[in-house]
Every structure is written in structure tokens, then in C-alpha cells.
Amino acid sequence: MPQNDAPFLQSLSRQKTVTAICQAISGWITQGVLTHNDRLPAERILSEQFATTRITLREALGQLEAQGMIYREERRGWFVSPPRIIYNPLQRSHFHAMAREQGRKPDTEVLDAGEIVAPDAICAHLDLPAGGRVFCIRRVRRIDGRAVLYVEHYLNVAFFPAILQEDLTSSLTELYANRYGIRYGKVRFDMLPTTFPLAASQALKVADNSPALFITRINRDQYARIIDCDLEYWRYDTLHISVEAE
Amino acid sequence: MPQNDAPFLQSLSRQKTVTAICQAISGWITQGVLTHNDRLPAERILSEQFATTRITLREALGQLEAQGMIYREERRGWFVSPPRIIYNPLQRSHFHAMAREQGRKPDTEVLDAGEIVAPDAICAHLDLPAGGRVFCIRRVRRIDGRAVLYVEHYLNVAFFPAILQEDLTSSLTELYANRYGIRYGKVRFDMLPTTFPLAASQALKVADNSPALFITRINRDQYARIIDCDLEYWRYDTLHISVEAE
DNA sequence: GAGTGGTCTAGACCACTGG
DNA sequence: CAGTGGTCTAGACCACTCC
Known part of the structure; x- marks a missing residue:
């Protein structure tokens, strides 16, 4: 046959x-x-x-x-798949506001947070000497109950004393502004399509070979000082990147 | 067993x-x-x-x-796979210069070029009334001999009389500047990971289910008039997007 | 025409989810 | 514990590339 x-x-x-x-x-x-x-x-x-x-x-x-x-x-x-979220990585990140503006229900879970010796790659991003210390916050973010983003935030400890005592499930942007008087300025972002690393695939409960969008953001404050960087791993069907230049 | x-x-x-x-x-x-x-x-x-x-x-x-x-x-x-190309979609596109700066050998092939009635989606992008006419140029671009990009350019006919008579294998950016006195200004781009449409997969000789990065650029000139838009389909392992805000 | 990737068959056991 | 997806076996024919 x-x-x-x-x-x-x-x-x-x-x-x-x-x-x-x-x-x-x-x-x-x-x-x-x-x-x-x-x-x-x-x-x-x-x-x-x-x-x-x-x-x-x-x-x-x-x-x-x-x-x-x-x-x-x-x-x-x-x-x-639900509709994609429209995301402008150049804008001051604000996951919850972004989701709600688009009629979606956001949710954040903090996996862990602590002070660590920064890996070399992070030191390079933050302009720190090798072996510098940073706060590391790992979070999973959901849209309408679906885990779509695994993110590691690395904060320059100098700018955010005692931030680990704060409520880290809400917006870091707001926390920076309200508690430390720091506002986002210039942003640089890098993006490449690849697959999830193990930590991310476990946190999001996806197959560890699934395709992902890997976005690195390096954020400066209103005085152009580098204050933190984010390593974001997105399920790659959740995003529609949209950027309008100045 | x-x-x-x-x-x-x-x-x-x-x-x-x-x-x-x-x-x-x-x-x-x-x-x-x-x-x-x-x-x-x-x-x-x-x-x-x-x-x-x-x-x-x-x-x-x-x-x-x-x-x-x-x-x-x-x-x-x-x-x-060879190393990725670093691409800033906010910069005035210049495929050949970009590739050469990174030590790679660029190459462009024009598939076809003509004047057509613009599809509705293109009219919306170019701010044209429905049924407006545009120049459509379809090209394949190679890096080191490997076809990595299938792109459709749609030009507002009003700005580029007789452009189809020009050599379209080189940079449109240069052609715009030298021949029409038009320079790129503000750019907007949208990007989503998906798969190649049929036309693109055939042109690039990839499986028609291969993952791709779909980038739409809408370009304005120095007077903020929308002059053209590009629909770009990239092999998704070729790009490292990198954007620094103003 | 030989060899390659593209597609498909018809099963099987395992590890985990969820009632 | 039943059912599901995850993984794997051992083949086969076809369409195309390249010599």
C-alpha cells in the first residue's frame, strides 16, 4: 500500500x-x-x-x-495561544500596567531574591568590577494565569539599600520611584531568539527545548547611571515587539 | 528489550x-x-x-x-550556523554596510520589482487610501553566500518616480539620498517570531515550516513623511537585535 | 543513478498529571 | 490508577540534489 x-x-x-x-x-x-x-x-x-x-x-x-x-x-x-502582548522594550518596563492596558490579567511570583557575587557577564553589563555584589531577584510573570516570562533582575546594590525587605511582587519601576527617587532613563536592549535555559523552562513548566525570546535590558536612571539589568526569557509566542523611535 | x-x-x-x-x-x-x-x-x-x-x-x-x-x-x-549579525532596526537600514562592518560578505538579489495596487495592509502602513499604487521590490539578501533575508519593500510612488529603472541590487538608502534627496528620519518597527510564508521559504530555500523573525519597518523621511515600508523575514538564527534608545 | 533529506507507518514503554 | 504526553524503535517510500 x-x-x-x-x-x-x-x-x-x-x-x-x-x-x-x-x-x-x-x-x-x-x-x-x-x-x-x-x-x-x-x-x-x-x-x-x-x-x-x-x-x-x-x-x-x-x-x-x-x-x-x-x-x-x-x-x-x-x-x-491567546493574542500576543504588545511590548515596547524601550519604554520603562511596567509589566502590570502594560498587561492591564491591553485588557489582560497580570500576575507576578517571586521565586527568590538575595545578594550575590555577580557573574562576570552581569558585571560587564552593570559596569561593575569583577566580583562585585548585586541583588538578584528571580521572578515568574503570568498573563491571564499563563506563565509567559521568566526574568532575572540584577540590581546595583549601591542604589537600592534594603530593597529585599520590600514587596517584590509588584512593579520594581514603582518601587524605584517611590522608595528611592530613581526613575528610568535611557534603555538598551538586546534580543535573540533561542531556547529556554534549564532554570527558565522549569520555572515556566515548558519543555526545556522550547523556543524562547531572550531579551537583555540594561537600564539607566535619570542621570544616565546604570542601575540594573534584566535577563528576560519570554515564551516566544506571547510577544509582539513594537518600537517607535524618538 | x-x-x-x-x-x-x-x-x-x-x-x-x-x-x-x-x-x-x-x-x-x-x-x-x-x-x-x-x-x-x-x-x-x-x-x-x-x-x-x-x-x-x-x-x-x-x-x-x-x-x-x-x-x-x-x-x-x-x-x-555562523555567528549572528548584530542589527539595530532603528538605524537607517543599510544591509551591505552593516554586514561589512562586521566582517561579513553581503549580497543582494532582486527577485522582481514593479508597480502594483497596494494590499490593504500596506495602504494602512503607508497612510494611503485603499487601492493606492506602490512600487513593490522583492529581494533576497545573503551573508557569506547564505540566504538569510527575504524582504518586500513597498514604496510610496509619489516620492520615487522612475526608481524601477535604477540598479536595485544596491542600497535603497543610498539611492533615496543620492537620486531623490530623501533621507531616513523616524522609524517604527514591529517584530514577531513566527514561521516563513510560502514566498519567503521558497526564495530562501528553507522548509516552509521553519521558524522566522518577521520584522515590519515603517520609514519616514527627514520631514516625517512616510516614504516606504519593509516586510522582512529573517532566518531566525541570523540575528542579534540590539537597540540603544536616544 | 546513487545518495540525501522529507515524510510516514505501527507499534512500544516510561514519567508524570490529575481525579 | 487511568490517561496523557515524552521518548524511542525499526523499518518504508518519495522527491530532490548532485555527481
Whole structure:
């Protein structure tokens, strides 16, 4: 029997099984059969529906994932991606305000926070001598309950005495302004698509090979002093970067 | 026979076959056994070397691809990724200069160029009434011989009479300045990770499901008039975006 | 025409989630 | 503990590239 004989949808168009599955599932999504954060049927069910194997079905799911149409949660299943968040990394970061302005529900969890000897890369970013000390705050941030961002903040200790005693679940931007009189000035950011490092994939409960958007922000205050830097790992289907120059 | 009995490297550490393969191959690359744009051995050879199946081997290659460590050319094989290009989308685009400054060899091919009725999305970007006419230039750009960017330029016809008669393989930026006295001013750009559309994947000869970085730039001139927009599709392992605010 | 990657089949066991 | 996704086996044919 030729391999491509029967499978679903191919009676009409001579296309690949994987393509046919992608079109069918994205049709469900665009036509509203499935909506944001809905869970897809189990892989075995789907592979049966499409008269194919799980391997082939997973190939199709992987492509929809790459398009940002669906996402997966480790060992829990596949879900329909919600709309992307519009993010301007040049603006003074304000995760909660940004999310709320776009009609979404933000949430922040502090994984841990402490004073540490800065890794060399961080010293370079913050213009500190090697072996300098920094506050390190690791947080997970959610949109509508879905963990989308793992971030490590490294703060120059000189500017923020006793900040670890503060409530770190809210906006650092506000804390800087209200408690220390420090406002964000110039920002530099670097961004590259890659995969999650282990710490991030565990915190976000995604497969450790999932694609991610890695963004480094180096922030200065109103006097152009480097005050902190952020290493941000975003689920890569959550963001729409939008930047307007001055 | 238990599935995980023999495969390569697992005698020492109890890790997944896929992980072991990824580590081995990335070791070859970091240790210089393979360098930029070198071709990897055939999949069948590799799967034999690692005592596994092609499916499993391809899973590993897919992960290295997601990390940006290797890339593939449709039906030709797998290759070691060269270093990323550093790109600041806020700067007046200048592909050739950018590449040369970073010690790379740029190259541009014009696929086609003509005057067309602008799609609605383009009219919105250029602030034109629906059905407005634009020049459309489609190009493929290479770095060190590797096709990395498929771009569609849409120019407001009012600003660039007879531009289609010019040499379009070189920099549009220079052409604008030298021939029309138009310089880039403010830029807006939007960026989202997704996959290549068909036209782009064919032009770049990549699998049509490959991940891509989709960047839209809307460019104004020195008088803040919108003069053109670019739809850029980059191989996503080629770029390191770096932006410094004013 | 030989060899390569692209696609697909038809199963299996394991580790974890969630009731 | 049932069910799910994660991982893996051992093959096969096709379409294309390159010699």
C-alpha cells in the first residue's frame, strides 16, 4: 500500500498529511470552535481522527507551535495561544500596567531574591568590577494565569539599600520611584531568539527545548547611571515587539 | 528489550538519547571539529554513530536548530550556523554596510520589482487610501553566500518616480539620498517570531515550516513623511537585535 | 543513478498529571 | 490508577540534489 493513500483530506488536494492537519486545526481556531487557552483533544484522539500516527500528528502540532498558534504545557497537553502582548522594550518596563492596558490579567511570583557575587557577564553589563555584589531577584510573570516570562533582575546594590525587605511582587519601576527617587532613563536592549535555559523552562513548566525570546535590558536612571539589568526569557509566542523611535 | 537499554553515552549518565546527541554535536562545534557553514554528516550516518533511529536523531537536530546552533537547507543537509549579525532596526537600514562592518560578505538579489495596487495592509502602513499604487521590490539578501533575508519593500510612488529603472541590487538608502534627496528620519518597527510564508521559504530555500523573525519597518523621511515600508523575514538564527534608545 | 533529506507507518514503554 | 504526553524503535517510500 502506498504510504500516502488514504489519509484525511487528501482526496481533494494532493497535499501532505501534516499540512492538512495544520489547516484543519487552525480552521477550528479561526472559526471559533476552539478559543484562547482551550485545550486540544488528546494526541491519540487527534491522530485517530486524522487517520494518521502520533508521530505525524506531533509534527503538525510542532508546526502550529512554531507559528505561535498553539502552545504546550509540559505533560499537560496542547492549548490555543491567546493574542500576543504588545511590548515596547524601550519604554520603562511596567509589566502590570502594560498587561492591564491591553485588557489582560497580570500576575507576578517571586521565586527568590538575595545578594550575590555577580557573574562576570552581569558585571560587564552593570559596569561593575569583577566580583562585585548585586541583588538578584528571580521572578515568574503570568498573563491571564499563563506563565509567559521568566526574568532575572540584577540590581546595583549601591542604589537600592534594603530593597529585599520590600514587596517584590509588584512593579520594581514603582518601587524605584517611590522608595528611592530613581526613575528610568535611557534603555538598551538586546534580543535573540533561542531556547529556554534549564532554570527558565522549569520555572515556566515548558519543555526545556522550547523556543524562547531572550531579551537583555540594561537600564539607566535619570542621570544616565546604570542601575540594573534584566535577563528576560519570554515564551516566544506571547510577544509582539513594537518600537517607535524618538 | 527495554527501549533505553543501549543507546550511546547513557552508560555514564542517565540522560535522554536526544540530549546526549545534542551535547555531542554541540561539542564538535564548540571544540572546532566543525566550523561555520560546515556540513554535518548524513542523517543515516549520524543515527548509526549514535546507535539510534533517524527519527530520534532528527529530534536532536531540531533542538540544535531551535537553539540557533545549526541550520538546514531544504534537501541539502544540516550546517553549522555562523555567528549572528548584530542589527539595530532603528538605524537607517543599510544591509551591505552593516554586514561589512562586521566582517561579513553581503549580497543582494532582486527577485522582481514593479508597480502594483497596494494590499490593504500596506495602504494602512503607508497612510494611503485603499487601492493606492506602490512600487513593490522583492529581494533576497545573503551573508557569506547564505540566504538569510527575504524582504518586500513597498514604496510610496509619489516620492520615487522612475526608481524601477535604477540598479536595485544596491542600497535603497543610498539611492533615496543620492537620486531623490530623501533621507531616513523616524522609524517604527514591529517584530514577531513566527514561521516563513510560502514566498519567503521558497526564495530562501528553507522548509516552509521553519521558524522566522518577521520584522515590519515603517520609514519616514527627514520631514516625517512616510516614504516606504519593509516586510522582512529573517532566518531566525541570523540575528542579534540590539537597540540603544536616544 | 546513487545518495540525501522529507515524510510516514505501527507499534512500544516510561514519567508524570490529575481525579 | 487511568490517561496523557515524552521518548524511542525499526523499518518504508518519495522527491530532490548532485555527481
